[in-house]
Amino acid sequence: MLLENLNETQRAAALHGEGPCLVLAGPGSGKTRVLTYRAARLLNEGKCAPENLLLVTFTKKAAEEMKERLHALVGDAANIAFVGTFHSFCYSVLRDLNPRLDVVEGYKKKKLFREALAATGLSDLLDLAEVMRKVGLLKNELVTWEDYSENLRREKEKSETELALARVYRKYEELKAAENLVDFDDMLLMAYRAFSEEENLLRYWRNRLRFVMVDEYQDTNRAQFEILKLLVPPPDGNLFVVGDEDQSVYKFRGAHPEYTLDFEKTYPSAEVFALDVNYRSTANIVSLVNAVIEKNRFRRADKPAVRPVNGAGPDVVFVRAKDEIAEAEEAVSEIEKLKADGIPLGEIAVLYRTNVQARPFEEELVAKGIPCVVYGSCGFWDRKEVRDILAYLQLVHDPDSAAGDEAVERVINVPTRYLGRKFLDAARLHASNRKISLYRAVPEVGFGNRKQQKAAREFFELIEGLRRRKLPPAALIRAVIGETGYEDYLRREEGLTEDADSDRLEHLEELKRAASRFDNVGEFLAHAENVRKAVLSKNENGADLDAVRLMTLHRAKGLEFRAVFVVGVTQGKLPHHRSDDEEEERRLFFVGLSRAKEYLYVSHFGKPSEFWEEAVKAVRGGDSTVRSLD
Numbered sequence: 001m002l003l004e005n006l007n008e009t010q011r012a013a014a015l016h017g018e019g020p021c022l023v024l025a026g027p028g029s030g031k032t033r034v035l036t037y038r039a040a041r042l043l044n045e046g047k048c049a050p051e052n053l054l055l056v057t058f059t060k061k062a063a064e065e066m067k068e069r070l071h072a073l074v075g076d077a078a079n080i081a082f083v084g085t086f087h088s089f090c091y092s093v094l095r096d097l098n099p100r101l102d103v104v105e106g107y108k109k110k111k112l113f114r115e116a117l118a119a120t121g122l123s124d125l126l127d128l129a130e131v132m133r134k135v136g137l138l139k140n141e142l143v144t145w146e147d148y149s150e151n152l153r154r155e156k157e158k159s160e161t162e163l164a165l166a167r168v169y170r171k172y173e174e175l176k177a178a179e180n181l182v183d184f185d186d187m188l189l190m191a192y193r194a195f196s197e198e199e200n201l202l203r204y205w206r207n208r209l210r211f212v213m214v215d216e217y218q219d220t221n222r223a224q225f226e227i228l229k230l231l232v233p234p235p236d237g238n239l240f241v242v243g244d245e246d247q248s249v250y251k252f253r254g255a256h257p258e259y260t261l262d263f264e265k266t267y268p269s270a271e272v273f274a275l276d277v278n279y280r281s282t283a284n285i286v287s288l289v290n291a292v293i294e295k296n297r298f299r300r301a302d303k304p305a306v307r308p309v310n311g312a313g314p315d316v317v318f319v320r321a322k323d324e325i326a327e328a329e330e331a332v333s334e335i336e337k338l339k340a341d342g343i344p345l346g347e348i349a350v351l352y353r354t355n356v357q358a359r360p361f362e363e364e365l366v367a368k369g370i371p372c373v374v375y376g377s378c379g380f381w382d383r384k385e386v387r388d389i390l391a392y393l394q395l396v397h398d399p400d401s402a403a404g405d406e407a408v409e410r411v412i413n414v415p416t417r418y419l420g421r422k423f424l425d426a427a428r429l430h431a432s433n434r435k436i437s438l439y440r441a442v443p444e445v446g447f448g449n450r451k452q453q454k455a456a457r458e459f460f461e462l463i464e465g466l467r468r469r470k471l472p473p474a475a476l477i478r479a480v481i482g483e484t485g486y487e488d489y490l491r492r493e494e495g496l497t498e499d500a501d502s503d504r505l506e507h508l509e510e511l512k513r514a515a516s517r518f519d520n521v522g523e524f525l526a527h528a529e530n531v532r533k534a535v536l537s538k539n540e541n542g543a544d545l546d547a548v549r550l551m552t553l554h555r556a557k558g559l560e561f562r563a564v565f566v567v568g569v570t571q572g573k574l575p576h577h578r579s580d581d582e583e584e585e586r587r588l589f590f591v592g593l594s595r596a597k598e599y600l601y602v603s604h605f606g607k608p609s610e611f612w613e614e615a616v617k618a619v620r621g622g623d624s625t626v627r628s629l630d
C-alpha cells in the first residue's frame, strides 16, 4: 500500500484529515513526498474529487515533476487536479473572467516600462531596472498604484523619487490595461482583488477547492498569503503547507518566511509535524549541511536538525583554485571520473550564485565533449550584450562575409545611431546593386538626412579604425566597448538588470576574461560559436536529457542530484557583494549543499569567502579533504 513508503511521522502527516496542517522540516526529509502521498491518498480514497484539489508548487518544473509523480500514484485524476504554480492558478482564474487577457513579460514588459518612463518624462531621474523591481515588489505586497499614491499623499516627508515612481507605476498600468496585458506580478494582485471584491467568485472557488496544499511555503509572499487566506479561511480551513524556513531564499523578492513560523497564529488549530530524518543524502553531507545552517541566528529554535539514514558515503571534497578556469577544469575532470563510474550525467549538477558564473563550466564541458544544459536565462554566448560585442569583433575580423552582413544588421543601430530599418533597407539595396558587402554599402548609400549620413560614415570609420589597430581579442573588446560607449548604452537603453542574476556589465567583464585566452580574433570568434552551439540552454524542463545540469542555487531549490558541485564560494560571489542579508545568502549556500545525495564538491577561486572557511571547519573539526590547486 501507498503509505508503507513513509516513516511514522510522514505517514501521520499524510493521513492528516481536515483542518490546517503545517509540516516544517529540514531538507531531504520527505516534505514534498508527504505532500504528494497525501494528495494521492485523498484522491484514491475518494475523500476529494480531482477538481476539488489545488496543489501549489514553487516553479513550473516542480509542478511538472509533481504531476508526474502523482500520475504514477493515481493515474488520470492527476491531470484533472490543479497542480501548478501560484501564478498559473491565478492566471487561469483571471482568464475565466476575461478570456482576452494576455501575458506580458521579458522584452515587451521592459518596453512598456520604458514607455512609461518616457511618457512621464522621468527617464533621467529613475533607473529602469530599479523601477521594474520596485513595482514588482509593491505588487507582491498588494500595493496598487492607487494605494501607493494615496499613501504618499498622506506622508509628510516624501522623496522626489517616490513621487516619480508613483507616476511611472500608474502610467505602466494604463499602458498595460489598454492592451489587456498582465505581467506576472499582476496575476497575484489581480486575483487577490477579484477574490476580495467579487463575492460570487470567491464563493465559487471556496466551494470548489476543498483541499489546498502548498510546497515550499517558506517563500510565500504577501499576495500569496492573502489569497490563501481568502480561499481557505482561518481558523480551520483545509490548508496543508510544507516548508523549511531555513530554505527561504526569496526575501529580496518579497517572500515572508515568518508566515511559516507564524502559521499557527493564523491557523491556531493547525496540526504541526516536524520530520527529522534525511533520506536524501549521505551522513557526511547531512552533517556538513546541519553545521552550516547553525551559523544563522534567526531560526525557529524548536526545529530539530535532520539526521541521516544513509551511511557516511564519500568525503565531501573542498577545492581551492587560483582562478575560475582552474576551478572549472578541476570540476570537469571530476565529472569525467563520475561518468566513468557510471553516474548518469543528468544526475550531476553544477550550482552557482549568478548565471554569469556558468561560463567557464560550459566552456570546459564543451571542450571535453560532455553535454550540458544551462537552466534559466539563456546561455552566456546567447546573451544580447555578448552577441552585440561579438558582432563588432566580426566586423573587425571579416566584414565582407555573410557573418559580416549579419553583424552590420545587428549593431549598426546599437548603440542608437538613428540608423533604423529604413536605412538598412536602403543599404541592402545599394549593396546588391553594387555587388558589395553590406558593410561597404553603409558609408556610400547616402540615405536619410545629413545627421544619418554622418552617423553612417562614423560607424564605418569606427570599424576601419579598429581594423587598422590589429588588437588581440581582449584589447579589441575593451576598445569596442570604450569607443562605442556600449556600457552607457546598456545603462541608458536597457536598464541594468531585473535582478542580481543577470548583470550585463558583469557579462562584459566575463567576455573579456574569456577572450584573454586567445591571441587571434578569428580563433576566438570560432571558439565562441562552437561553445554556443554545443550548450543546450533550457528555460524549464530538460528532464530526460543525458547532460550535466548547470543552474543557479535559487533554481536548484527542491531538486536533488547524485553529485553536486557548489562552485564559486569566493569572496564577493557567495555571499554576493550586492546582498546585505548575510543569513539569506547562507540559506542559499545551505540549499545548494543539501541538493547532493552522494557526492558533494565545494570550491572557490581566488579568495575564499567566509562560507567556504565555515564549511571546511565544519567537517569533522577541520579534518576534511581540501584539495589545493595552487
Ligand code: ATP
Residues within 6 Å of the ligand: 005, 006, 007, 010, 025, 026, 027, 028, 029, 030, 031, 032, 033, 034, 244, 247, 278, 279, 280, 557, 558, 559, 560, 594
Ligand atoms: P527539500 O526541503 O529539499 O525540498 P523534501 O523535504 O521535500 O526536501 P523530498 O524531496 O520529499 O524531501 O525527499 C527527499 C528524498 O528522500 C527523495 O528522493 C524521496 O523520495 C526520499 N524519501 C523521502 N521519504 C522517504 C522514505 N520514507 N523512505 C525512502 N525514501 C524517502
Ligand code: MG
Residues within 6 Å of the ligand: 031, 032, 033, 215, 558
Ligand atoms: Mg521539497
